[in-house]
Amino acid sequence: xxxxRLTEIYNLLFERFxxxxxxxxxxxxxxxxxxxxxxxxNWTNVEKAISxxxxxDLLTPVKLYEIDxxxxxxxxxxxxxxxxxxxxLKNFLAWFFNHYGGQIESLxxxxxxxxxxxxxxxxxxxxxxxxxxxxxxxxxxxxVVDAYTARVAVRHHLIDSDAGYExxxxxxxxxxxxDVRLFNEYHALLVKVGKEFCRxxxxxxxxxxxxxxxxxxxx
DNA sequence: GACCAGGCACATC
DNA sequence: GATGTGCATGGT
Numbered sequence: 039x040x041x042x043r044l045t046e047i048y049n050l051l052f053e054r055f056x057x058x059x060x061x062x063x064x065x066x067x068x069x070x071x072x073x074x075x076x077x078x079x080n081w082t083n084v085e086k087a088i089s090x091x092x093x094x095d096l097l098t099p100v101k102l103y104e105i106d107x108x109x110x111x112x113x114x115x116x117x118x119x120x121x122x123x124x125x126x127l128k129n130f131l132a133w134f135f136n137h138y139g140g141q142i143e144s145l146x147x148x149x150x151x152x153x154x155x156x157x158x159x160x161x162x163x164x165x166x167x168x169x170x171x172x173x174x175x176x177x178x179x180x181x182v183v184d185a186y187t188a189r190v191a192v193r194h195h196l197i198d199s200d201a202g203y204e205x206x207x208x209x210x211x212x213x214x215x216x217d218v219r220l221f222n223e224y225h226a227l228l229v230k231v232g233k234e235f236c237r238x239x240x241x242x243x244x245x246x247x248x249x250x251x252x253x254x255x256x257x
Numbered sequence: 258g259a260c261c262a263g264g265c266a267c268a269t270c
Numbered sequence: 271g272a273t274g275t276g277c278a279t280g281g282t
Contacts, residue, residue, distance in 0.1 A: 060263095077264040083280060084263090118262085118279040126265085164265050184263050229263055238261075 040196060044213050047194070047247060048220075051227035054246035058226035061174035063088075066142045067099055069175040073167050074126050075117040086116040099140040103131045126162025133160050142175075150178040165203045173225070179216035182225040183207045186232025193236065194250050 062081075063069040068088065075084045090113045091097040096105060111124035131140075137156070138144040145153065150172055157168035165183070172178040183206040192199045197209050214220060235245035242248060 073263090076262090078262065079264085079278085080262040080280070082262095083278095086280090116279060119264090119277045120279080122265085122277055162265065166264065170263080182263085186263075225263085232263085 040209070040213050043194075043196065043250075044210065047190075047250065048224050048227065050246045050249070051231055052223065055227055055230050058223060058230060060222055060226040061170075063174075066175045068097060070130070070171050071097070071102070071127065073170040073174070074130060074162065075114060075123055077119070077123070077126075077167060079118045084117050087114040087120075090114065090116070099131065099134065099142075102127065103135055103140065122162070126160075129161050130163060146176055150176075150180060153178075154180070165207075169207070173218065173221055177218050179218045179221055181207050181210040181214070181221050183210075184225070184229065186228050186236060187225070189232060189236050189238070190228055190247070193240075194247065194252060 061069045107124050107128050111120045114120050154168050157163050169180045169182045172180045183203050191197045
């Protein structure tokens with residue numbers, strides 16, 4: 039029942055918007071850095087920060103591990119919260135080098151459940167960032183939840199409004215096949231429809247999901 | 258000028 | 271365990 043509804047939503051979104059080509063990043067490492075930088079921030083702001091790092095030829099594990107945190111903060115200023123994000127990147131890099139020698143391939147060998155717990159132990163890496171790294175950088179079949187996911191699911195009565203991150207994640211993971219490409223595209227499509235039609239102040243006109251049972255709760 | 262954006266940690270009750 | 275607050279730039 040819910041599974042069919044989730045599939046119906048996916049199909050409506052894909053028919054309307056097509057493939058989203060996520061994650062926009064050239065390397066696995068770049069995707070991880072982007073996952074931390076995009077916390078509560080518009081992606082266009084993150085692109086400038088990543089561009090700065092590339093322009094300075096610093097977007098490698100070793101170079102970011104060695105760079106001074108204050109210089110890192112200046113380079114990522116456009117991403118917002120730049121002081122705290124510089125620390126968060128450093129926290130991740132310290133963990134990455136201490137436990138995995140700064141080698142992405144070493145991360146890929148770790149079971150997703152264990153790696154998720156380890157990522158969550160890093161200060162500055164919460165559930166969404168951890169799951170984004172697992173799915174988009176490491177190709178593990180975990181569903182990524184974000185503010186848009188919650189808004190769409192609640193407005194279409196797929197889950198209670200007081201459901202937390204894990205509840206939402208379980209909703210999707212238990213009703214869909216554990217498919218990396220499906221999870222990749224589904225999350226990206228939810229972000230797309232969220233940006234265009236499912237904003238906090240509702241403006242649902244033209245939304246491809248309007249044919250579904252629907253209650254708008256602005257704010 | 259207010260509101261929003263691909264969160265998270267921490268304080269307080 | 272729920273709720274509130276700081277973190278900050280840049281686009282609409």
